[in-house]
Amino acid sequence: MNYRDTLEDIELRLDLGREFDAIERFYVGVCRSLELSAAAREALEVATQYLEHAVSDEDLERARVACWASIKGRDLDLCDREVASTRAVICAMYPRGWGDNAFCALDAFEEFATAAGANPDDLVLALQTTFADALR
Numbered sequence: 092m093n094y095r096d097t098l099e100d101i102e103l104r105l106d107l108g109r110e111f112d113a114i115e116r117f118y119v120g121v122c123r124s125l126e127l128s129a130a131a132r133e134a135l136e137v138a139t140q141y142l143e144h145a146v147s148d149e150d151l152e153r154a155r156v157a158c159w160a161s162i163k164g165r166d167l168d169l170c171d172r173e174v175a176s177t178r179a180v181i182c183a184m185y186p187r188g189w190g191d192n193a194f195c196a197l198d199a200f201e202e203f204a205t206a207a208g209a210n211p212d213d214l215v216l217a218l219q220t221t222f223a224d225a226l227r
Contacts, residue, residue, distance in 0.1 A: 107193035118183035130161035138183040155184035175206035
């Protein structure tokens with residue numbers, strides 16, 4: 092089963108909009124396996140602290156803005172692995188309650204992560220592991 096099929100299966104079983112922490116743990120775990128710039132590493136640390144309720148929404152926003160600034164002018168060039176990995180990290184930089192469609196965000200994350208060098212099979216495994224209870 093590929094990433095998209097796995098994601099669609101999860102969406103049928105869960106309300107992804109209620110799975111913020113699980114999705115964030117998935118993002119953070121995958122991003123830790125990527126080669127990251129200093130700005131992206133710092134932002135990923137903030138995202139990790141946010142999951143632990145150790146930093147605020149404002150701290151998360153500042154780190155997200157710094158990531159965007161670090162790739163300004165190149166932000167659409169996913170052939171640039173630094174851009175792709177930073178875009179993957181940015182996926183983890185939105186606060187609880189943010190109104191984005193979780194399915195679309197997870198779908199976009201896959202594009203960024205694979206462009207950054209993540210193995211597609213590893214992404215599927217990470218997604219299956221994160222949502223193992225729902226997939227049983």
